[in-house]
Amino acid sequence: MDLSAISPTLLVASLMVAATPILLAALGELIVEKSGVLNLGVEGMMITGAICGFAIAVESGSPVLGFAAAAVGGAVLSLIFGLLTQILLSNQVATGLALTLFGLGLSSMLGQGYVGLRPPSVEKLNFGPLGDIPFIGPVLFNHDWMVYVTLLLCVGSWVVLKFTRVGLILRAVGENHDAAHALGYKVVKVRLLAIMFGGACAGLGGAYLSLIRVPQWTEGMTAGAGWIALAIVVFASWRPLRVLLGAYLFGGVTVLQLNLQAAGLAIPVEYLSMSPYLITIAVLVIMSAPRKGGKSRASLAAPACLGRAFHASN
Amino acid sequence: MDERLSIAGEDLLTIEGLTKAYPGVVANDHVSLSIRPGEVHALLGENGAGKSTLVKMIYGLVKPDAGTMTFKGAPFAPAEPRAARATGVAMVFQHFSLFEALDVAENIALGMENPPKMRDLSARIREVSETYGLPLDPDQLVGDLSAGERQRVEIIRCLLQNPKLLIMDEPTSVLTPQEVAILFQTLEKLRGEGCSILYISHKLEEIRALCDYATVLRLGKKVATCNPRQETARAMAEMMVGGELHVPQKTPRQPQDVALEITALDVAARAAFGTSLKGINLSVQKGEILGIGGVAGNGQDELCSVISGEILSPDAKVKLAGAPIGQLGPNARRALGVLAAPEERLGHAAAPDMSLTENALLSGAVREGLQSHGMIDWGKTREFAKQIIQKFDVRTPSPNTAARALSGGNLQKFVIGREIIQNPTVFVVNQPTWGVDASAAAAIRQALLDLAAAGAAIVVISQDLDELMEISDRFAALNEGRLSAPVEAAGLTVDQIGLMLGGAHDLEPAKVAQL
Numbered sequence: 067m068d069l070s071a072i073s074p075t076l077l078v079a080s081l082m083v084a085a086t087p088i089l090l091a092a093l094g095e096l097i098v099e100k101s102g103v104l105n106l107g108v109e110g111m112m113i114t115g116a117i118c119g120f121a122i123a124v125e126s127g128s129p130v131l132g133f134a135a136a137a138v139g140g141a142v143l144s145l146i147f148g149l150l151t152q153i154l155l156s157n158q159v160a161t162g163l164a165l166t167l168f169g170l171g172l173s174s175m176l177g178q179g180y181v182g183l184r185p186p187s188v189e190k191l192n193f194g195p196l197g198d199i200p201f202i203g204p205v206l207f208n209h210d211w212m213v214y215v216t217l218l219l220c221v222g223s224w225v226v227l228k229f230t231r232v233g234l235i236l237r238a239v240g241e242n243h244d245a246a247h248a249l250g251y252k253v254v255k256v257r258l259l260a261i262m263f264g265g266a267c268a269g270l271g272g273a274y275l276s277l278i279r280v281p282q283w284t285e286g287m288t289a290g291a292g293w294i295a296l297a298i299v300v301f302a303s304w305r306p307l308r309v310l311l312g313a314y315l316f317g318g319v320t321v322l323q324l325n326l327q328a329a330g331l332a333i334p335v336e337y338l339s340m341s342p343y344l345i346t347i348a349v350l351v352i353m354s355a356p357r358k359g360g361k362s363r364a365s366l367a368a369p370a371c372l373g374r375a376f377h378a379s380n
Numbered sequence: 381m382d383e384r385l386s387i388a389g390e391d392l393l394t395i396e397g398l399t400k401a402y403p404g405v406v407a408n409d410h411v412s413l414s415i416r417p418g419e420v421h422a423l424l425g426e427n428g429a430g431k432s433t434l435v436k437m438i439y440g441l442v443k444p445d446a447g448t449m450t451f452k453g454a455p456f457a458p459a460e461p462r463a464a465r466a467t468g469v470a471m472v473f474q475h476f477s478l479f480e481a482l483d484v485a486e487n488i489a490l491g492m493e494n495p496p497k498m499r500d501l502s503a504r505i506r507e508v509s510e511t512y513g514l515p516l517d518p519d520q521l522v523g524d525l526s527a528g529e530r531q532r533v534e535i536i537r538c539l540l541q542n543p544k545l546l547i548m549d550e551p552t553s554v555l556t557p558q559e560v561a562i563l564f565q566t567l568e569k570l571r572g573e574g575c576s577i578l579y580i581s582h583k584l585e586e587i588r589a590l591c592d593y594a595t596v597l598r599l600g601k602k603v604a605t606c607n608p609r610q611e612t613a614r615a616m617a618e619m620m621v622g623g624e625l626h627v628p629q630k631t632p633r634q635p636q637d638v639a640l641e642i643t644a645l646d647v648a649a650r651a652a653f654g655t656s657l658k659g660i661n662l663s664v665q666k667g668e669i670l671g672i673g674g675v676a677g678n679g680q681d682e683l684c685s686v687i688s689g690e691i692l693s694p695d696a697k698v699k700l701a702g703a704p705i706g707q708l709g710p711n712a713r714r715a716l717g718v719l720a721a722p723e724e725r726l727g728h729a730a731a732p733d734m735s736l737t738e739n740a741l742l743s744g745a746v747r748e749g750l751q752s753h754g755m756i757d758w759g760k761t762r763e764f765a766k767q768i769i770q771k772f773d774v775r776t777p778s779p780n781t782a783a784r785a786l787s788g789g790n791l792q793k794f795v796i797g798r799e800i801i802q803n804p805t806v807f808v809v810n811q812p813t814w815g816v817d818a819s820a821a822a823a824i825r826q827a828l829l830d831l832a833a834a835g836a837a838i839v840v841i842s843q844d845l846d847e848l849m850e851i852s853d854r855f856a857a858l859n860e861g862r863l864s865a866p867v868e869a870a871g872l873t874v875d876q877i878g879l880m881l882g883g884a885h886d887l888e889p890a891k892v893a894q895l
Contacts, residue, residue: 234490235490237479237481241479241480241481241482242477242479249461249477249490249491250440250460250465251490370480
């Protein structure tokens with residue numbers, strides 16, 4: 067076993083890349099759940115975004131267009147969920163599960179002509195001298211633009227939720243939709259917009275997989291990333307910065323265990339493969355455990371109306 | 381009947397022929413009224429008379445089918461609450477429209493059109509709340525506040541908009557008497573500043589004390605107007621009912637055997653904000669009603685649970701006809717005839733999302749034999765539910781309706797009727813007429829009296845002293861978990877009750893009703 071083959075610099079740099087798809091999907095789902103909607107279709111929206119982004123990027127030669135198409139694809143798919151659950155009042159859990167299955171099927175149909183192709187490559191951003199700083203340079207300033215967009219999105223979500231009126235209304239709708247309605251806020255509209263934002267983010271996450279991380283198209287390539295994103299939102303207590311931490315933790319352990327496998331660590335591969343899931347969940351559970359004397363539900367920050375259908379009585 | 385002439389151009393709000401129909405029911409049928417500047421205008425009516433629909437139309441939550449409104453001489457047809465608020469109409473809701481996980485300042489900001497920055501808003505909240513004697517901490521989470529404090533949040537939210545008309549939908553039903561006194565001071569101050577108030581309440585004594593004018597609705601129609609200061613509570617109740625109000629009649633009784641006895645019982649507080657019971661001694665005879673008064677939160681819930689079996693006690697400390705039952709749970713006690721109707725209708729007395737039939741089963745399964753060998757007899761259960769609905773005049777489309785969908789008064793009739801119909805030997809009921817209109821309350825009290833006349837021992841826990849005086853044989857006060865020695869209720873004066881509740885800080889006993 068040769069642990070010296072593992073470079074910390076490369077490890078940290080690649081964990082940021084590994085975590086980006088999950089972080090995007092989780093951020094989107096966080097906004098959706100904050101508005102009181104539980105969309106279990108993240109996996110389906112991710113993979114639909116992956117193929118939409120891949121196909122458009124290949125056809126147009128432009129990764130930017132590809133990402134835009136992925137966001138639109140994810141949002142359109144989520145809109146189906148939104149119309150079913152918000153207008154027709156279908157059950158959110160069942161509809162979300164159906165959306166995942168539908169997305170997986172739809173993407174493999176759309177992707178039939180794209181197996182084995184290579185997408186146009188995405189250049190890494192050049193920060194000039196910043197990139198030459200030892201350790202920090204390669205870790206922080208040597209990535210593609212989507213990594214930075216995702217980080218901005220994460221901080222942006224935090225700022226919007228905590229400091230702006232839009233964020234306050236979103237939280238209010240998720241907390242008590244009857245009261246929000248009584249005060250004159252458009253509950254269904256707010257939720258539909260949140261659902262579409264979530265779909266777009268999941269689509270971007272999927273496209274990051276197919277265009278940058280892997281980069282090619284294979285059926286079912288998200289391989290459960292959407293479910294991990296869902297779990298991270300819950301265990302991160304619906305807080306954007308904890309979602310960032312959870313996603314990076316998951317990405318980090320994933321990269322580390324791959325490196326350890328390569329280095330020939332004397333632990334069965336199966337245990338290493340499951341370690342990212344176990345460690346991420348364990349850490350986030352410990353963090354979200356109610357503290358002594360703390361306000362348990364408030365500190366969990368779970369939206370009180372999560373998963374409940376809203377129907378205006380008049 | 382209208383001794384007050386409406387002078388065009390002087391009224392703040394005029395409503396003309398407002399009509400709103402829902403499938404199967406006309407909630408408001410050509411209702412007209414006018415409110416003057418600085419007037420406290422009461423809106424009276426039984427549960428389901430259409431009061432809430434009417435104020436929702438004024439607040440822009442419901443769109444009228446026909447009719448016009450005029451606000452300060454200009455046509456007024458708010459399409460949404462935002463528009464109503466912009467015009468100067470503010471509303472405090474019956475079920476608070478608050479967000480528990482958000483803090484006070486955020487809750488208030490959500491009810492404003494153009495809220496200032498959070499820091500300025502906090503300062504203004506402090507300032508306004510001090511001015512009106514309603515202290516509030518802007519940074520506190522609403523989930524941690526008491527019912528009275530939550531209402532303050534709603535009121536401050538309205539006051540920050542400088543309303544011309546403040547609508548209050550049953551503001552006092554969840555308040556303790558001290559909180560009611562504070563609220564009335566605030567409303568008087570507002571009236572002095574020229575703000576009009578449209579006030580909905582079931583508590584007629586409050587309306588007599590506070591309101592200048594009253595409009596009475598019955599089944600969606602305006603049936604009368606009056607000056608509440610010149611009417612008796614009984615006369616107003618009869619206007620609402622549209623007939624003679626049935627006043628519960630007590631029949632004299634002879635001493636009988638003791639049915640329920642609790643001796644020297646201590647119970648530690650269960651929840652962080654619960655009250656512990658200290659040295660409770662209590663005995664109720666067959667056919668007797670023991671009234672227990674006091675401000676909510678002084679151990680009422682705990683005492684109710686001790687009798688129902690939700691809180692277990694040392695075996696010998698709770699006795700039913702001399703036999704120890706302290707260690708028996710609720711179902712075992714039900715089988716013996718000890719039944720309970722707890723205070724919280726939705727979530728404790730009834731499962732909100734289950735149908736009335738299912739809710740009837742939950743409590744009646746044992747005594748009514750609604751199950752055998754683990755299988756439910758649905759036919760029998762439906763019959764049982766129908767019986768309750770019929771006998772206690774529960775107004776519901778069908779027994780399959782979810783408990784949540786019933787109005788408070790109707791659900792209260794159902795949960796109390798469900799227990800009474802099972803012929804309890806001991807019955808404990810907590811706040812039996814909370815949020816219930818006058819005629820339904822009278823019906824519930826009469827049912828309790830009938831039950832006692834049939835030989836049941838009844839413990840009535842209530843904040844409403846008038847109610848306790850009306851039906852109790854003996855009266856005791858519960859204060860900070862201690863129960864006073866019971867005294868004969870007949871001839872007890874308000875002053876004596878005040879003394880019994882002595883420890884209950886500044887409690888102002890309500891005036892004894894003139895019903």
